Amino acid sequence: MLPFLRRAAFVFLLSLFVGVAPTFAAAPTYDVIIRGARVLDGTGAPWFYADVAVRDGTIAVVGQVPADASAATQIDGHDLILAPGFIDPHSHAGPALATAQLAGAVPLLAQGVTTVFINPDGGGPTDLAHQREVILAERPAVNVAPLIGHNSVRTDILGLADRDPTAAELAAMGDLVESAMREGAFGLSAGPFYTPGAFSKTPEHIALATIAGRWGGVYTSHLRDEGDYSIGLVAAVDEVITVAREAQLPGIVTHIKALGPRVWGLSTEVIQHIEAARAAGVEVFADQYPFEASSTSLDAALIPAWVREGGRAAKLARLADPTQDEIIRDGIAENLDRRGGAQRIQIRSYAPHPAWEGQRLDAIARELGVDAIEATLHIVKAGGASIVSFNMAEADIVAFMRQPWTMTCSDGALVAMGDGVPHPRSYGTFPEKLRRYALDGDAVTLAQAVHSMTGLPAAVMRLRDRGLVRPGLVADLVLFDPATIASRSEYQDPHHLSVGVEWVLVNGQIAWREGASTDQRAGAWLRLNE
Known part of the structure; x- marks a missing residue:
């Protein structure tokens, strides 16, 4: 008899002699097991094969799950890409998520989106506690992360007046930002292109962004000028850099673009300015949607x-x-x-x-x-x-997209089927980038594209428990078919769901199963630093 067999037999007989039966480890049990998927973990690294197991809303295993492990749902991940759920750092879905009709967020789930940052461009309500109550009452299907809007804050205190605030008025605006940050806002959104933000000056933004920065938040701005309306595109980007530097927080040039033929080609100079700022220690990023038209x-x-x-x-x-x-x-x-x-x-x-x-x-x-x-x-x-x-040049779109500091965003609304003729970004932003610019094109690799939708926005926006496929993190996950994923929304005929997303998990619950909504409604209201 081989030595290891003799030892096993001795242990077995000894257990009988002392009256204790031998024990064997029970097969592990999970809520969901995904087997054999190609994992793009959100870091930008190349894919690797792995099993992923989910238990109690979190990722329990990334690697090899025992063959005898059990789960209420077992998914064959072969031929699919498993990635973190997509994070939209600039979404106008907030109002729709507060309605019974659209809180199910079907167009978002069909794209693989699991988290949206709302109240962009300086908009949204200033009472975030009420907004939270209204949205959660409708049980949203995706996670919701709020920003506090500068334009809304300014309107509450100054109305639509074209003037600087007094010291007392600026203090009152600061109190609104402070209150919102206390409620869990992830930062200050601005829209100085729009009324009344167009009437504000840079020091006002620095003062309010400083408050957001003290809480660990970000400053994200629809530029004062994306073309040559006023100060010009490059100077407007420099304003964001100035706010980020002086307020000591991350600054985001939101839905970055060179708008209009007069400024096409300025992407090169804009990139140089952002790179120089980052080299000097200023934390500057951008987000972008993969379309030639704005809205x-x-x-x-x-x-x-x-x-x-x-x-x-x-x-x-x-x-x-x-x-x-x-x-x-x-x-x-x-x-x-x-x-x-x-x-x-x-x-x-x-x-x-x-x-x-x-x-x-x-x-x-x-x-x-x-x-x-x-x-x-x-x-x-x-x-x-x-x-x-329709105001952007493809060369500028690709130039911005290739930057390691550019996230993917939609700038889209959540709309009802048949309601108007919305921008296709509301239905197809994330599949459009994956299909057109990564899988069929060479602007970015698939791993880079996924990183821009997951790990990068999670890091920039300070989502510390999401955005990566890693044990211990929240199980916001998407499984998509790289052979079929695509947007089907077109400018003249936009009301079509994207295809190719097979499964979506939100907080460990199956929200999208084999290409259709489960109406699970497991979305949460997220708060900074929680």
Whole structure:
């Protein structure tokens, strides 16, 4: 008999002699076991084969799970990519998640999104406790991480006035930011391109961002100028760098772009400025959506900022003033030129005349028998419209995308099927980047693309327990088929879910199973430093 067999027999007989039966380790039990997937762990490293087991909402094993292990759900991961759930650092899904109709977040789950950061561009409510209560009452299917919006804070204290705050008013604004950070906000969002943020100056942003920084938050800004509207693209990026440096917190150039033919090619200079800032120790990042078109309101795109001061009533009064007519029309003409002309502007949503949704502004002008300036005024006076604006060059998109400090974001809303003609980013941002720029293109590798959606935003936004496939972290996970993942949403026909995402786990619960929602609704309201 071999020596090791003799020892085993001796132990067995001894156990019988002393009256104790031999014990053997029980097979482990998990909630979910995923076997044999190609794991992209969110770090940017190449994929590797592994089993992943989930227990009690967290990742328990990454490696080899015993063959006799049991689980309520076992998933065959062969031919699939397993990654951390995708994190959207710039999402307009907040209002929709507060509704019974859309809290299920089906278009987000179909993309593999498990966490959204809401209240971007300086917007959203200032009462985050109430926002949390309303959203959680609808049981969101994805995690929700709030920001506090500078424009909202400014409006609460100054209204839409075009002036600097007094010392007392700035202190009151600071109190609102402090309260929001105490409620768990992940930082200060700004939108100095929009009213009333356009009336603010850099020191105001530094003062409020400093408060966010003391709590460990970030500063993320829709630039004061993404083209050449006012101070210019490069100077606007420098403003974010200045705020990040002076307030001592991470600064994010949100949905980074070079907007309009006049500034195409400036990506090179912008990248140089960000690289120089980072080399000097300033923590600067960017996020980006993988589309050549942006989306905003017709007012913000074409109506000069001074015309919008004071709100809608004041704006309409200026538009009706014959002494202001020529200068307003000149401003609209200039802004049309900045965006490449009326043929590059598509109406996204326009309640007074839904038939115009999906049409370009030049076609609407021809239908009305007027020029594009008059068509713009007609739409604005009737209530305004949201637009999709085709204003970016592919070379700039790729240049920004390739930077190791660029995250993926959607800047998208969560919309109901058939509601208007929304930007395709609302349905397909993450699959579009994976398919077009990584799997079918060579802008980035698949590992880099996944990193920009997972580990990078988790690190930048201070999500310390998500964003990686690693034991002990929260089990927000996505399994997608690299052969089929794609966006099916198009500019003229956007209301189609993405394909190729097979499984999604949110906080360890199966939210998306074999390409369909389970309506599990396991999303949580996330708070900074918790």
